[in-house]
Amino acid sequence: MPFTATEFPGLFIFEPVVLKDDRGYFFESYNEQTFQQQGILTRFIQDNQSFSRYGVIRGLHYQVEPHPQAKLIRVLQGKILDVALDIRKGSPTYGRFMSVELSADNKRQFLIPRGFAHGFSVLSDTAEVSYKCDGLYDKSSEGGIRFDDPQLNIDWQLPPDKAIVSSKDLALPVFAVCRNNFKL
Numbered sequence: 029m030p031f032t033a034t035e036f037p038g039l040f041i042f043e044p045v046v047l048k049d050d051r052g053y054f055f056e057s058y059n060e061q062t063f064q065q066q067g068i069l070t071r072f073i074q075d076n077q078s079f080s081r082y083g084v085i086r087g088l089h090y091q092v093e094p095h096p097q098a099k100l101i102r103v104l105q106g107k108i109l110d111v112a113l114d115i116r117k118g119s120p121t122y123g124r125f126m127s128v129e130l131s132a133d134n135k136r137q138f139l140i141p142r143g144f145a146h147g148f149s150v151l152s153d154t155a156e157v158s159y160k161c162d163g164l165y166d167k168s169s170e171g172g173i174r175f176d177d178p179q180l181n182i183d184w185q186l187p188p189d190k191a192i193v194s195s196k197d198l199a200l201p202v203f204a205v206c207r208n209n210f211k212l
Contacts, residue, residue, distance in 0.1 A: 030043045030044055030045055035121060036114055037121070037212070039112055039114075039126060039139065039140060039141060040066075041128055041139070042138075043134075044056055044057060044135060046135055055135065057137070070098045070100075070139075072161060073162060073163070073164065074160070074163070074164055075158065075161075076158070076161065077159075078156070079154065079155070079156050079157075080150045080157070081150060081153065081154050081192070082151070082152065083150060083186055084149070084192045084193075085175050085186070085192065085193050085197070086149075086197070087111065087146055087147015087148060087172070088113055088146060089146055089147065089170070089171070090115065090144065091163065091170060092208065092209050092210070093169075093209050094169070096169075097142065097161045097162060098140060098141045098142050098162040098163075099140045099146055099159045099162075100138070100139050101137060101138045101146070101148075101157065102136075102137040102158055104132060104157070105132050105156040106131065106150065106155030107129065107150075107152040108129070108130050108149060108150055108152075109184060109185050110128050110129075110146075110147075111127045111148060111184075112127075112140045112145070113145040113173065113203075114143065114144055115144060115203075115206070116143035116210040116212040117210060117212070118211050118212040127182070129151070130148075130157075142163075142210070143212070147175060149184040149185060151186070172197065172200035172206070173206045174198075174200045174201065174202050175191075175193060175197060179204060180203055
């Protein structure tokens with residue numbers, strides 16, 4: 029199976045089988061049956077896509093109950109550092125994060141279950157990111173955590189003076205006081 033389990037319950041890296049020849053390549057970026065065979069029963073119902081330039085940091089974002097979202101993240105062009113922070117109270121990895129480099133070249137995907145905050149930084153000149161969600165966007169359920177929370181100490185692999193962060197994300201609270209109703 030093309031899945032790598034992580035030490036975080038429910039958090040997987042998916043590396044699809046890429047078939048290459050002199051014409052180029054082909055791969056299945058998602059197959060529900062393949063995921064179900066791994067025990068992943070997530071049903072995706074919304075796709076999102078973003079384009080960003082070098083230095084952009086988006087996140088850390090999530091939606092609380094009753095409208096949480098699991099996400100399957102991939103990069104169509106460029107390279108990012110993708111970050112998932114476990115905010116599920118009672119989880120053995122609560123308050124810890126995992127980061128993974130996703131790129132158009134490595135074709136890795138990051139499966140982030142409900143109960144994780146998500147963000148990424150753009151490491152290439154530009155990056156186009158696509159992700160599937162298992163829940164619809166709901167503004168009233170938005171939650172977030174500051175990207176530079178000193179308690180988390182996330183290395184976004186960018187010089188601090190090159191970070192580009194939205195005013196909305198700069199106004200997010202730190203982890204210790206974030207809006208969170210997730211339990212494992």
